[in-house]
Amino acid sequence: MLRVGLTLAALLIPLQIFVGDLHGLNTLEHQPQKVAAMEGVWETQRGAPLLLFAIPDQASRSNLAAIGIPKLASFILKHDVDAEIRGLNDFPGARPPVAMVFWSFRVMVGVGMLMLAVSWVSLWLAWRRRWQPERLPRLLLWVLAGMTFSGWVATVAGWYVTEIGRQPFVVFGLVRTADVASTVPAPMIALTLALYVTVYLALLVAYVAVLKYMAEKPEDVIQADALERAQGRAAEALVEGGRS
Numbered sequence: 001m002l003r004v005g006l007t008l009a010a011l012l013i014p015l016q017i018f019v020g021d022l023h024g025l026n027t028l029e030h031q032p033q034k035v036a037a038m039e040g041v042w043e044t045q046r047g048a049p050l051l052l053f054a055i056p057d058q059a060s061r062s063n064l065a066a067i068g069i070p071k072l073a074s075f076i077l078k079h080d081v082d083a084e085i086r087g088l089n090d091f092p093g094a095r096p097p098v099a100m101v102f103w104s105f106r107v108m109v110g111v112g113m114l115m116l117a118v119s120w121v122s123l124w125l126a127w128r129r130r131w132q133p134e135r136l137p138r139l140l141l142w143v144l145a146g147m148t149f150s151g152w153v154a155t156v157a158g159w160y161v162t163e164i165g166r167q168p169f170v171v172f173g174l175v176r177t178a179d180v181a182s183t184v185p186a187p188m189i190a191l192t193l194a195l196y197v198t199v200y201l202a203l204l205v206a207y208v209a210v211l212k213y214m215a216e217k218p219e220d221v222i223q224a225d226a227l228e229r230a231q232g233r234a235a236e237a238l239v240e241g242g243r244s
């Protein structure tokens with residue numbers, strides 16, 4: 001199980017990052033204001049830096065603080081260190097909530113990079129230790145367990161980038177979200193959301209409980225239990241058949 005999981009993660013995560021990069025180039029072409037928000041670029045500029053940290057401020061239409069690597073955003077987006085990136089201030093009336101997009105993007109990419117590092121290091125160590133989990137460092141096993149929901153975190157963050165970054169449009173440049181907002185009363189929407197959250201929480205608890213059960217019992221005990229139950233059912237069916 002460890003071997004399949006780690007091998008798949010180590011192969012698929014670089015692919016996801018590659019596709020993510022292509023996705024970004026496509027977004028730059030069709031929704032440039034979303035990319036400007038992802039990068040925290042307010043003023044149109046040549047040689048835009050890749051911001052590692054910033055506090056985007058919607059009111060002053062600027063970053064209150066920023067730390068970045070010079071020219072890297074231009075290079076990643078246009079493969080030219082001096083390329084021009086159009087800033088958010090050049091999209092009047094079409095600016096999304098910038099901080100949400102900026103930080104969701106960093107969470108997605110950050111988690112993606114963490115997944116890459118953890119999967120490669122774990123694959124290498126597991127291979128060196130002949131795929132025996134008990135020979136892996138305990139800390140690494142904890143890190144792997146902690147990464148269980150990392151894919152989900154990156155997926156939700158990516159979805160935030162896509163949906164919030166498109167605002168105030170629902171169809172970019174054509175239909176505004178405000179014009180097609182549902183007339184369903186807010187309490188009804190809140191109720192539906194609460195029901196969804198309840199169902200998914202129940203599923204999550206069941207999932208973790210099954211994982212715990214499987215982790216605590218060796219595979220042959222689980223199989224022996226299943227066999228015993230199947231034999232019990234078969235015996236009951238025979239008795240029922242004999243009666244009728």
Ligand code: HEM
Nearest residue numbers: 017020021023024027108109112113151154155158159162
């Ligand atoms: C690490 C490098 C990554 C880069 C450069 C990247 C890039 C992007 C970009 C640019 C978008 C927004 C596209 C748009 O709305 O036009 C996006 C969305 C998304 N990303 Fe990532 N991503 C990365 C990692 C990941 C990872 C690791 C996951 C999940 C495991 C992920 C899942 C998603 C999802 C689900 C969306 C929303 C897609 C949609 O609703 O259309 N991304 N990504």
